[in-house]
Amino acid sequence: MKRIALLLAFSVTTLFGLAAQAATADACGPGSTPSGKSYSINGQDVPLLASPKAGAAKLINEKATALSHTTQYMDVDGTTTVTEQCTMGIWSRVQVTDPEWLSDTYIGWIPTQALRKPQVDAKGVKIYTEADFLFDDVTRPYKKDIIDGVNRIHRENARCGDIDPTSAYITSESTKARPAFYVTCGKGAKAFNVNFTVADVRSSKQFEAPTNIDHGRAIGMCEDYAKAHAAHPSTVDFARLLAAVSDGANGNTRVRSTFTARNSYNTKLKYDITCLFNSAGSIEANINEAR
Template identity: 70%
Template sequence: MNGQNVLLLAAPKTGASKLVNEKATAIMHTTQYMAIDNSVTVNEQCTQGSWSRVQVTDPDFLHDTHIGWVPSTALRKPQVDASGQRVFTEADFQFDKSTLPYKKTIIDGVNRIHRENSRCGDIDPSSASLSSTSTKAHPTFYVTCGKGTQVFNVFFTPQDVASRKPFEAPRNIDHGQAVALCEGYAKSHAAHPSTVDFSRVLDVAVSDGANGNTRVTSTFTAKNSFNLKLKYNIACLLNASGLIEAQISEAR
């Protein structure tokens, strides 16, 4: 997209009816119109003179509703390099007062992450922003990769962008090791560790996140300080370096 908030029209002509966003109108109680901006991706279905009929393809939730006509000049074709790799330019980003001073660093960083992180084939350059942990002396940025339940943020600094170290996708921990570490946590927090009977088959579930984190959920039984055998739920979050956090609760 070129520019911001281009209205979708019902016909390919100046003065055509603006398409009403029924859902937003119902929520806001005032008439809201369908529009597209730099944060969306569209498919150009056809052209008529200087007009293009487009359908939003990303984000997915606008796919079935946001279809209409816009001036062809409002559309911007994606740039690619000699190998066919997408190249993001300033027009793909949404800079504000806080990020504008770091414009080149952010653009270079996002392009490198897109090329080098195998899990960032889907990347939203318009999400690039300063991290909440950023300081003036040590700025830190992030950009969002992935879709649906596999959305995650990649953090980077000016030093990361300047270095030759690639932005490789994080490696998930081995599942067997993850379960063993979670079991170890259960034993270390039991009143009688030797009585812990950890479920490694029936109740265990292991799932990998695109950000490199792995979650393990399971159950175990153990005797409490009153020598009563109780059942517990456990959830562990781990990465390639080991256990990040864990939670234990009594099963009901």
């Protein structure tokens, strides 16, 4: 019975795969050549076209058009990764794969010359080149160091397998004597920035992923902070067992809990406390009276 179920599942999967291939072949049209290769994009704002010919209609982004009340078109650029479904002459039919949320709708034709095969090193790790970045007058003087820094972070930080080179930019703390930059790793709620300087890039420093501090230590330090900021430290009753601890990919660890303590009027009050620690144990905290 199990064998039959497996065969049926395999058959259904195969049928869906064949149906998808057939749908792609139909959309590509006769005379097209199947591909399936992954590419980056050369240039900015390359429009997706309805058919493989110059002057073909640009595909409209219906949702964006409805929201803005002006016609918005679908296009791809250097921040985009696509799968080339097929080719026809000097044209390629592509489907966006990154950002993933565009994959269901961003499908159309572009000039094949707009496709750029990702470069990889001997270990298969992607190498980011100038075409992957967005430089302006501020960052262009540091172009080489930014490219080298982003590639080193991508290789050496285990949490930066997903890195956005277009996010690389100068930090607010940067000075002429000490240029400093950041780049974003991860996506959505899990995104975080990694800071680096020109000096870091040119040194032998390893851009390893920071290690989150021990949870027990974090709770203890948060309790110590509560006592240090209480009017009567000896009256602090910290809810250690109810403390919620969460680790961030950037090495930060957050502790949320409550405690009771007597104020300067000897009245017992309850407080909410949030402590944020970096990998070195430096602390930022907020204490508010509980409602």
